[in-house]
Amino acid sequence: MGYTSIEKIINNNLKTDLVRANDIVTVNVDRVMIHDIFIPFVADKFEEMGFTKIWDPDKVVLIYDHLVPTSRVEDVRHFQIGDTFAAKYGIKNVHRSDGICHQLMTEAGYVKPGDIVFGTDSHTTTYGSVGAFSSGVGYTEMAAILGTGQLWVKVPETIKVIIDGKLPENVMSKDIILRLIGDLGTDGANYKALEFTGSTVANMSTASCMTIANMAVEAGAKAAIFTPDEKTAFYCSVSLNDVPEISGDEDADYIEEIHYWAEDLVPVMACPSSVDKIKPVTELLGTPIDQVFIGSCTNGRLEDLEIAARILADKKVADYVKLIVTPASREVYKQAAKNGIIEALTKAGAIITHPGCGLCCGRSGGILSEGERVVATNNRNFLGRMGPPSVEIYLSSPAVAASTALAGHIALPEL
């Protein structure tokens, strides 16, 4: 019997061929990500556990993003604790204002195809886009990894998702993952891996794959996985020879196979306040909105800002609508400035903010007020996420978000 992608990665890690789904194994961790919100708790637990050194400081990446720039007086404490911890235990990979953790981990080259990576954030599934087995853990578990370099995992079963064909012009990878979450439900992939394949996937940019992998956790998934190819090798700056063979075998044991024809997909949105409340945009047209947010680790990359700039070129954001654009990293910001994207968005009336999590985690950059409605390109629309519980959050692709900002109400992208 063949192996799924995740089974292959774990077998490689343990230098065996005996590991199968549902086995409980202890893996050797290739890299970890810790961000600003949780570093005080990680540091505390690490020392409480009695560890005196980190297993391999070079494998640790500390990223400040949720609190950059600060919005409350108590925020700086997180940086102080992080900086002290890094200095004490020899962590050199520290990013203080370079952007969102899940953007930097792949963009800055910390994750390679075949790696096993854990992070103190649920959207750590994002790195499955470059063929890594990556998942979120709590700060206590992260402290244990720092001391031991290992973690127990129950090898997940895999749901295979096949998407074939050519996407319509106004449909983005965000619409694919939203549709999948709507079909599976918020716990439909609980404890499982989602393996993505098919011709549409093979033709997708790494950035688009990141959008899908990022949101896998919203269906309850432990991991998302894409087969690394030449595009991945180029993105990760590795030679194709160094990319491990981890494509899922035809005769592997998948617990479910789901197939989509790309031509059948349409722009969709996740309605308040659950990520699986999916409706086609055509059913929501004309809904008035107060704010649009384009950014986050889900959709804050160059291709996302580029499509927004294309839609808004030489036009103006609707009166009374606040359009907030937050690039996912300093690198994206620089490229967007170079390509005229920032200028085009600014001319159209967008408010551009510094790369970071911003509004997505409800800390800064456009907190909403009682009864307001926002269309956002991030990954969660839970109650109270971006302001008081009465705020309604609709999730969408950047194309739908930009079209909505233009119209002043929910609108279909015309591309």
Next chain:
Amino acid sequence: MKIEGRIWVLGDDIDTDIIIPTEYLALKSIEDMKKFAFSPLRPELAGSIRPGDIIVAGKNFGCGSSREQAPEIIKSLQVSCVIAKSFARIFYRNAINNGLLLIENAQLPDVATEGENITVSIGEFAEYQGVRYELSPLPRNLMEIIEAGGLVAAMRKRNGLE
């Protein structure tokens, strides 16, 4: 081992942003945060929970963000266990690591009424209004972490500190 307590009933998909909203995550300690537990959904709940109470919930309890403060706060409120139809993955691991007992049962949450009492015989059955609901025991490696008192205690032992 048996535990008994008054129950609080919550619905499906109770996410960790509800259990503890992001705006409180920069407070210094769990003690400071716990009064805001469940506030977007039930602002009065945190103040009403008494030691030994039990939370009963629907499917996918603890979904969303990995914030470990969520199970830590529930434990600090001295809730003795959470009974739900299913638990989200990261919350499940975090709860075990903090010694918070989680019990999966598909039927109980549909019949439970807030304010009533439940008795749990861990790993065997839960008894509510005279009816017994069968429970499956946790996997051995997880029971060991709970029995050790959580992951910190287990690691301290490993490092020769207990």
